[in-house]
Amino acid sequence: NAGVTQTPKFQVLKTGQSMTLQCAQDMNHNSMYWYRQDPGMGLRLIYYSASEGTTDKGEVPNGYNVSRLNKREFSLRLESAAPSQTSVYFCASSNRAGAGLNYGYTFGSGTRLTVV
């Protein structure tokens, strides 16, 4: 099925470990995003890539890095995991970004990360 694929679905890390969350979309979308979702906080933007070759910080970028590998793939890396990074992570894509945005986001099904 067409859409956004995230791997892994679940992960448990020890404090200080590193890992990369993978995201791929097959809709030829230009823009891709990483959000985290925490109870009572809603979805908060970590990083986004408006187009291939560009990345920008969102609301909560500290402790994360991203790579837009090609038009399809956008990965999120935790270099040294902390318990505060326990969350559900969502990747999304859209056809375009910019002012007057009116293109919907397509989301993946999420990665549930626990840092102990």
Add this chain to the structure above:
Amino acid sequence: TQLLEQSPQFLSIQEGENLTVYCNSSSVFSSLQWYRQEPGEGPVLLVTVVTGGEVKKLKRLTFQFGDARKDSSLHITAAQPGDTGLYLCAAGIGGANNLFFGTGTRLTVIP
């Protein structure tokens, strides 16, 4: 501080009842979208509204965009258990290259 405030946070109703949930901001939206999220899944887009005063209908769901483009409402008629989920509003604000999301309204429809 949340750019988008949604109310109520939680809503539990009986099957067949009507309900309205709200999304408000002090900022003007360039566009506004509503999503529904089910447990263990990502949000799924329901509708996009871009013009002040716009009303869109999707079967039993009616979406309204405020005249000043600072607020929106979602009205569900004759709610069904399949409507259960987290309803999120999201807005493009100013020249931002991304959407801002509200914290959501968690709806439970009891059979």
